[in-house]
Amino acid sequence: MESTTELPSSLIPNHGSWLRYLSFSLDHKVVGIQYMVTGFLFYLVGGVLAGMIRTELATPISDYLSREVYNEVLTMHGTIMIFLWIVPVVNGAFGNYLIPFYVGARDMAFPRLNAVAFWMIPPAGLLLIASFFIGGASQSGWTAYPPLSLRTPALGQLIWIFSVLLLGGSSILGGINFIVTILKLRRPGLKMMQLPMYCWAMLGTSILVVLSTPVLAGTLVMLAFDIVAHTGFFNPTIGGNAVVYQHLFWFYSHPAVYIMVLPAFGLVSEILPVHARKPLFGYTTMVYSILAIVFLGLIVWAHHMFTSGTPPWMRLFFTIATSFIAVPTGIKFFNWLATLWGGKIALNSTILFACAFIVNFVLGGITGVALAQVPFDIHVHDTYFVVAHFHYIVYGGTVFIIFSAIYHWYPKFTGRMLNEPLGMLHFVLTFVGFNLCFGPQHWLGMNGMPRRVSEYDPQFTLMNQVSSVGALLMALSTLPFLINVFHSAWRGRVAGDNPWRALTPEWLTSSPPPVENWAGAAPHVEHPYGYGLVETTP
Amino acid sequence: MSRQPSSWIPVCIGLIPNLFNILTFRASVITFLVSVGLILVGLAVGQRVDMLPLQASVNAPVYDELFQVLFSIGTMLFLGICGMLVYSLVRFRRPAGDLGDGAAIEGNLPLEIVWTAIPAVVVLFVGLYSYNIYERMGGMAPLADHSVMHAMPASDPGSGDRVWGGISTVSGESADLTVDVTALQFAFIFHYPDGNITTGELHVPEGERVELRMKANDVIHAFWVPQFRIKQDIIPGQPTVLTFTANRPGTYPIICAELCGPYHGGMRTSVVVHDRGAFDQWLTKNTPPVA
Numbered sequence: 141m142e143s144t145t146e147l148p149s150s151l152i153p154n155h156g157s158w159l160r161y162l163s164f165s166l167d168h169k170v171v172g173i174q175y176m177v178t179g180f181l182f183y184l185v186g187g188v189l190a191g192m193i194r195t196e197l198a199t200p201i202s203d204y205l206s207r208e209v210y211n212e213v214l215t216m217h218g219t220i221m222i223f224l225w226i227v228p229v230v231n232g233a234f235g236n237y238l239i240p241f242y243v244g245a246r247d248m249a250f251p252r253l254n255a256v257a258f259w260m261i262p263p264a265g266l267l268l269i270a271s272f273f274i275g276g277a278s279q280s281g282w283t284a285y286p287p288l289s290l291r292t293p294a295l296g297q298l299i300w301i302f303s304v305l306l307l308g309g310s311s312i313l314g315g316i317n318f319i320v321t322i323l324k325l326r327r328p329g330l331k332m333m334q335l336p337m338y339c340w341a342m343l344g345t346s347i348l349v350v351l352s353t354p355v356l357a358g359t360l361v362m363l364a365f366d367i368v369a370h371t372g373f374f375n376p377t378i379g380g381n382a383v384v385y386q387h388l389f390w391f392y393s394h395p396a397v398y399i400m401v402l403p404a405f406g407l408v409s410e411i412l413p414v415h416a417r418k419p420l421f422g423y424t425t426m427v428y429s430i431l432a433i434v435f436l437g438l439i440v441w442a443h444h445m446f447t448s449g450t451p452p453w454m455r456l457f458f459t460i461a462t463s464f465i466a467v468p469t470g471i472k473f474f475n476w477l478a479t480l481w482g483g484k485i486a487l488n489s490t491i492l493f494a495c496a497f498i499v500n501f502v503l504g505g506i507t508g509v510a511l512a513q514v515p516f517d518i519h520v521h522d523t524y525f526v527v528a529h530f531h532y533i534v535y536g537g538t539v540f541i542i543f544s545a546i547y548h549w550y551p552k553f554t555g556r557m558l559n560e561p562l563g564m565l566h567f568v569l570t571f572v573g574f575n576l577c578f579g580p581q582h583w584l585g586m587n588g589m590p591r592r593v594s595e596y597d598p599q600f601t602l603m604n605q606v607s608s609v610g611a612l613l614m615a616l617s618t619l620p621f622l623i624n625v626f627h628s629a630w631r632g633r634v635a636g637d638n639p640w641r642a643l644t645p646e647w648l649t650s651s652p653p654p655v656e657n658w659a660g661a662a663p664h665v666e667h668p669y670g671y672g673l674v675e676t677t678p
Numbered sequence: 679m680s681r682q683p684s685s686w687i688p689v690c691i692g693l694i695p696n697l698f699n700i701l702t703f704r705a706s707v708i709t710f711l712v713s714v715g716l717i718l719v720g721l722a723v724g725q726r727v728d729m730l731p732l733q734a735s736v737n738a739p740v741y742d743e744l745f746q747v748l749f750s751i752g753t754m755l756f757l758g759i760c761g762m763l764v765y766s767l768v769r770f771r772r773p774a775g776d777l778g779d780g781a782a783i784e785g786n787l788p789l790e791i792v793w794t795a796i797p798a799v800v801v802l803f804v805g806l807y808s809y810n811i812y813e814r815m816g817g818m819a820p821l822a823d824h825s826v827m828h829a830m831p832a833s834d835p836g837s838g839d840r841v842w843g844g845i846s847t848v849s850g851e852s853a854d855l856t857v858d859v860t861a862l863q864f865a866f867i868f869h870y871p872d873g874n875i876t877t878g879e880l881h882v883p884e885g886e887r888v889e890l891r892m893k894a895n896d897v898i899h900a901f902w903v904p905q906f907r908i909k910q911d912i913i914p915g916q917p918t919v920l921t922f923t924a925n926r927p928g929t930y931p932i933i934c935a936e937l938c939g940p941y942h943g944g945m946r947t948s949v950v951v952h953d954r955g956a957f958d959q960w961l962t963k964n965t966p967p968v969a
Contacts, residue, residue, distance in 0.1 A: 459805060477759065480770065481766050506755060590902065
């Protein structure tokens with residue numbers, strides 16, 4: 141780190157050239173943008189796959205894709221969206237870009253490890269997509285439950301396992317880097333309780349990553365052994381147990397939901413105070429609620445297994461633990477509402493996406509508390525109700541915040557503003573399309589449509605077509621966004637250093653920032669949310 | 679109050695702020711009135727909501743009662759939070775050219791205690807209530823009566839050494855009808871040990887307790903009848919018992935709910951609920967003649 145920060149910018153390879161984004165760059169800002177652009181490209185791939193699913197489901201019969209390919213598509217859609225879009229962007233992209241600014245450092249604690257972590261992603265993603273063309277991708281869903289995953293074509297399943305191991309490895313390296321950066325690289329005198337909330341969110345997320353991802357890695361290695369060497373860990377016909385896999389898988393994959401959602405909680409806590417011109421309400425309780433979510437998030441995994449082979453007392457334990465996550469989550473939502481209350485709210489694309497996040501996530505949270513109740517879950521488990529719930533959390537929640545955050549930080553990334561009318565169009569199309577797509581799926585699930593099917597009872601045709609129209613709107617919504625991002629990069633209004641008059645340290649430097657982040661010493665920010673308390677320069 | 683014991687919670691919520699001197703009296707009255715409005719709307723919507731399929735088992739009305747309560751509470755919370763959000767966006771919209779800041783309020787401990795308590799109380803209530811529902815569905819029975827658990831393996835045709843209890847309507851009693859279910863890619867096969875009938879369609883008598891002894895041959899499947907509000911995974915190596923009592927004659931879908939391979943979506947059949955006479959007729963008609 142020392143060597144890069146001391147170098148004059150002219151001596152840094154490819155500095156200022158777009159080629160640096162294709163290099164093994166050690167600059168955390170370059171790595172952050174690398175994560176974001178790579179993640180967005182995979183989002184487009186995952187979106188095309190989602191479009192294929194909704195096209196198949198526009199009619200009740202299985203007529204568009206072959207049944208094997210349909211299962212490959214739904215497996216890849218889930219895997220790509222989770223491991224190559226949401227986790228890398230909401231953690232890797234914003235984390236790498238913002239955390240060093242927030243702690244007052246000039247780079248991450250381990251810049252080389254950081255570059256290694258990023259460069260594991262493109263090969264893993266390309267390998268995963270390539271599996272479509274070399275013998276077919278995995279067909280067993282992103283959950284890869286054995287014995288199904290032991291019986292579907294082995295090559296695709298093994299490539300899937302290898303890719304997810306690489307992506308999990310990348311995530312662990314990133315998590316370690318964030319923990320060390322936040323704990324050890326803080327500017328002298330900067331107290332933990334003065335950190336912007338996104339740091340706390342990333343600290344909590346990284347703890348989850350480091351504790352739970354190795355469990356997934358071990359599980360997938362065992363699954364690979366079952367496929368290659370017929371070890372039978374999870375194969376009941378030779379003495380294994382399929383339910384143990386589910387426990388191990390969800391021990392990672394439930395915390396994975398918080399790995400996708402907690403950073404979004406952090407980002408929205410940065411965004412709302414700036415655009416409402418008010419301090420973040422209840423900083424201390426926000427911090428403790430993140431820690432509570434981290435703890436509770438680790439002890440709720442079996443709520444994915446209520447219809448599986450689970451003893452009744454365990455069902456109850458996991459019901460209670462899961463329900464209680466609503467308490468710290470509720471605190472955060474009430475605090476955000478209180479942050480907006482009495483503010484001076486700018487109704488721009490950033491704040492609209494952030495407020496839509498609140499609406500969507502509250503709905504997803506309500507269905508989440510309902511799903512935590514064993515008797516309720518038994519009927520709707522593994523149906524489109526769960527598909528709807530999950531997308532309300534992960535798309536309606538996290539993806540909306542990713543877009544909100546892009547509108548917020550794009551001026552910092554590029555030095556130019558995004559176009560507001562195009563942003564509004566993007567917002568309206570996304571919000572309407574999203575709710576049309578996933579709203580009806582609640583009804584579908586409750587009335588008898590299971591998930592992961594390529595055909596269904598004709599009585600569900602209308603609602604499925606509504607859902608598919610919604611998906612089409614969501615696909616269209618990416619067009620104004622892409623036009624906006626490319627057009628504004630060259631022709632957008634020049635932003636200046638601090639167009640939002642924000643107080644957090646990334647705005648107290650030029651846009652885009654120099655390699656060393658600040659021309660001089662790191663600024664002293666004691667009140668990152670001190671709106672109305674400290675002077676903000678227009 | 680009688681039907682929806684949750685109704686007192688929001689009433690209290692409206693009064694708490696004034697008790698702790700957080701809000702002015704006027705604001706407290708408004709909060710109270712809004713809360714009462716939300717409860718009434720929530721209860722009204724919850725009573726009228728009709729989003730679930732036909733009720734065809736004794737489990738179904740119990741399930742739907744839980745659903746109505748959850749829907750009422752959900753409506754109150756959703757409308758309350760979204761209403762406050764939209765109100766804030768309209769009321770506190772920044773006038774053009776205003777470069778000032780909002781009120782520099784960094785927190786309010788009593789207020790935060792209140793809204794920690796609200797979800798805690800709601801969640802506690804929902805948890806206790808759903809435990810009660812779960813017990814009425816017979817979900818806790820295998821735990822309460824271990825003899826049932828241990829008695830089953832001996833008679834289990836799957837020759838497994840363990841039997842996992844599914845959810846049941848009334849447990850601890852012997853079933854009126856026992857059916858062996860085999861799930862395989864991509865069909866359910868039903869075998870009636872009494873009449874030595876094997877069929878791809880389940881037939882059961884109305885109002886009698888049916889016990890399904892389920893096993894899977896290849897991968898995990900799940901047995902789901904939406905109109906009965908029951909679902910149970912069938913896992914290879916783990917023979918599973920599921921009991922239910924159907925109470926409405928008719929034909930309902932049986933759906934596999936766990937991804938089981940390419941034809942997962944086609945893994946569907948029907949359960950036909952007969953009155954007792956019709957069921958006996960079906961039984962005699964289909965029993966193979968003794969050779």
